Amino acid sequence: MKNTAHPHISGKALVVGGGIGGIQCALDLADTGFYVYLLEKSASVGGTMARLDKTFPTNDCSTCMISPKLVQVARHRNIEILTLSRLAALNGEPGNFRVQIEKQPRYVDQEKCIACGACAQKCPQKVPDPFNGGLSMRKAAYLTFPQAVPLKYAIDAQNCLYLTRGKCGLCRRICPTRAIAYDQQPETLELTVGAVVLCTGFELALTRQNGEYGYDRYRNVVSSLQYERMLSATGPYGGHVRRPSDGRTPHRVAWIQCVLSRDPSRNRPFCSAVCCMHAAKQAVLTRQHDPDSQATIYFMDVRAHGKGFDDYIERARAHYGVHYKRSMISQVYLEPDSEALIIETFDHHLNRKVEETYDLVVLSSGFKPSEAFGDLAKRLEIDTNPYGFALTDFQHPVHTSRPGVFVCGATETPKDIPETVIQAGAAAAEAAALVHPARHRDVTSETTPPERALDAEPRIGVFVCHCGSNIAGVVDIEKTVAYAKTLPHVAYADHFLFSCSNDTLQKMEALIRDKRLNRIVVAACSPRTHEPLFQSVLQKAGVNPYLFELASIRDQCS
């Protein structure tokens, strides 16, 4: 496409949306010499992928897949994450856009917060947790999820007693670093960027209006995302699937496919592309969690059109015993005493209608573009299709109707994680083609101090991490630190609440210099998560980064 960019091209880009699409696009741009503002409307990046348990077709743990990317994005010198923010206005031309960002207050000072959790512990106000689909409560002072990026608490302004009624204020009193800041105000930021990428993702189309399925009325009818949270270890029931009505394990679970998809009567005639696969995955996981369970999927067509997908469905059927019944269910009945659900279907072998009873029913709801996108599309004058998804061009599949504004992920069409990651790369390529004359120009770079001369004898520093309560809840930290001091060559031992937090890393750097430590052992999570992080601390302190060892006491002990 002809480069119609303004001669003064900005080497910065704006990525709107911090889900997997936005994260991947930000990384693909920042790693090729551009500065990226990553905008996210909630308090943490991660999007829907952070809410999933396992992902098809490999059954990889979703958080394990996204965490390394979250860490990369958090640490990247050239990615600036702006949470609680939205794009208010876009003016200018491709290559030289002026954007206006509206940032809502977090009411917590990010520089001071060490994510200790004391505010949430003391907070008296409970609200249904949207992350868990309302199946559990969280406090008004909260962390979106345990691996949130940025790992900083936030205060829910709508529900905070102090902010709404001037009462309470307990969190401010209890915070050990005085990070609570009730007086924070909304901010408006004016930025200049060369390209914009929209990755605002999707939401489920299911609402209380869909009464015929009993959603939000019958307690044991849940949405696909609610069920996903039930399956998750960080979910409302600690990874155990339970009936919301009585807390017991459901033995008979049914999935109803194409709820609000392929449904012309609701003006939602299109297909949401991924529900066939995620239902199969949820059914397989259910059978794994409880071998006595019965998993049944009611479907119209099995859309397993991706690489390895048909194989997955076959294994679900043959190996895991998931029952597939071809029947479009349009209504769910309640058995009031047990709160079981009754599904009426046609049995092809008996050649008549039958009623089948289930303890729990999962609705595989269709997708719609994220609520905020409708507004955004209007303000930016982006063309959408009749169902609100961004329209693109056949020859330029990630271009929106507005030059210099690109799109990726479910904002364009419902799609799965691999296709989203691929599209994010393509959007980055288009943005890069636009602003490439400014490559490397608007990025920040860091100089590493030279390595200093070390003592000949090893002087080992041992840092034991609490990891909040993940390690401290099981391991006696004091005793461990005392023990470490007795080991040969150990010159210093200490402990930290969260070794990976910024202020701890700064402390570590200072200690390495002051105590002339020339080898570091951090007893914490795993090298997979934070080894490069700790190695960079060593480098900043003038120590060779290979003189580092991580003892995985979280993974192996607690």
Added chain:
Amino acid sequence: MDLIRASTARAARLEALSDHTYSVTKTGLVIGAGIAGMTAALALADQGFAVHLVEKEGSLGGFANNLTGTLEGNSPVALVHALAERIKTHRNVHLHLGSQLVAHRGHMGAFAGAIRTTSGEEAIQYGAVVVATGGSAYTPTEYLYGRDERVVTQVELSRRLQTDLDWARGLRQVVMIQCVGSRNEAFPFCSRVCCSAAVKNALLLKELNPGINLVVLYRDVRTFAFKELYYLKARRRGVLFFRYIPQAPPEVHRENGTLVVDFTDRSSHQDFGIQLDLLVLSAGIRPNAGSAQIADLLKLPTTEEGFFLEAHVKLRPVEMATAGIFIAGLAHSPRFIEETLTMAKSAAQQAAKILCRGQMTTSAAVAEVDEQKCTACLVCVRVCPFGAPYIGDEGVSCIPPSACMGCGICTAECPAGAITLKHSTDDQITAKIDALLENP
């Protein structure tokens, strides 16, 4: 405590190591000039990088040249023309038609190879590779294909619908069979595009002759996302869709010169026989024959069916496990044109991460050969999954630090114990184990 004791024992024996730095060749290599290859090449060229685009045929466009139109009414041929024009005139693209890559070695950022062109062999240097060797249509052997001119594939029908409208209008009874050469024992994957192709042609036929009797025999209709709207339209226009039983698929035979198809409808368990004018087979997609040669040359893994196997399905869908090599288009898996274009740009962007740098560093935790001990037995050369070791001029194994991924396999396998893995040396490991098993 045991873990910490073990860790401190190793820490005491750690050595300071330096990362290795080398210069990056800021040129890309794209193998295959179909729409995936052309798009990847342009994506790199538009960002200011030089690109070698190597195509074994004498012309550009690959399989897309056989396609007449998409379900949504777009033109693949117009796309091919648009891409070809840009390729031929882009100053950053070095196009090599009628050429093949015949040699390849090196590592990410610094590859060296040779292409055999119509005028001899040319040595080239490149920092990253995008494999876009493409795909082609399965040629059916079932359902009397090739033995009766009334049996055609969707691609053949599409072409005939462009040139022979009178013939098309004269058709009275047409049957389409889905999943031909897909979702079976030999090729268990779904070819993704065929349901849409059938719906597209069904709508075209209905447009030409609303009175036509059109039956589609399918297993699942996979018109996902907004393609569903066209499926809905086809049903509303009176196209009949019947589910067949995969274990008892439709049968085609001739009865007094008339073509007949018999099948059992899976929903009603009723048997049907239809006399037809035309039988259209939705034949699947296969990776191109040439991909095997590239897989061999670049040491890339493939699936059983011959598609290239990416590094990670979710996190790295366009990357190969070997650093610096990327994949796009049908060479990876069956996909629609827009999906191929997207994938090609994405692969190019991953390649750009390498090409945009002046230098690269590699981890110092790499394998080192003690030349005194090496007997050139070739074990390391054979076991390395990344093709790093080679026997150098001195007659002993050389492992370039930038090619080594530090996996340690050669270190463990070397019968002479000549290889050390830096940062995981024997004394570091044994100290750790001894400390772990000590009684405190």
